[in-house]
Amino acid sequence: MAERHTACRIVRFAESRENDDRAGDLAAQALAAEDGLVGIYNASAGGMKVAQAIKRAGRSDVVYITHELSEQRRAFLKAGQIDTLLDQEPATEIAIALSVIARYFGRVDDFALAILCMDLHHMR
Known part of the structure; x- marks a missing residue:
């Protein structure tokens, strides 16, 4: 600062x-x-x-x-x-963290990631 x-x-x-x-x-x-x-x-x-x-x-x-x-x-x-x-949104934060990890290890495609994000978003 x-x-x-x-x-x-x-x-x-x-x-x-x-x-x-x-x-x-x-x-x-x-x-x-x-x-x-x-x-x-x-x-x-x-x-x-x-x-x-x-x-x-x-x-x-x-x-x-x-x-x-x-x-x-x-x-x-x-x-x-x-x-x-x-404002914090834990479900969104979880989705972002998982997407970064999954992409890093090449374990998810964009379609699967979109479904994961939607499911986590609906958990709220």
Whole structure:
């Protein structure tokens, strides 16, 4: 990041230990302590608590990125409380991994791969 975005720096790293309330508290602390804070990335639990901490701080200028598209997070995304959601699709990830392995070893043709991908997609 330092090479490509020289004006940006990580000012704080915190571990929520998969605790929603702790994630919200850590976000609130960072928002209070760092005047120049422009973004928060949350890769763990507590996504909604972080969004609420940003709103309570009156910091709609902070870019908030988190994971997993749920109905609640979709509503926060539409309301502008979450700027970006990184949604994971395990079935697609499995299909991609298997296709890379199968192609590497020459064990699958394109037709078989398409069927495999469709079957994995329907497992969701």
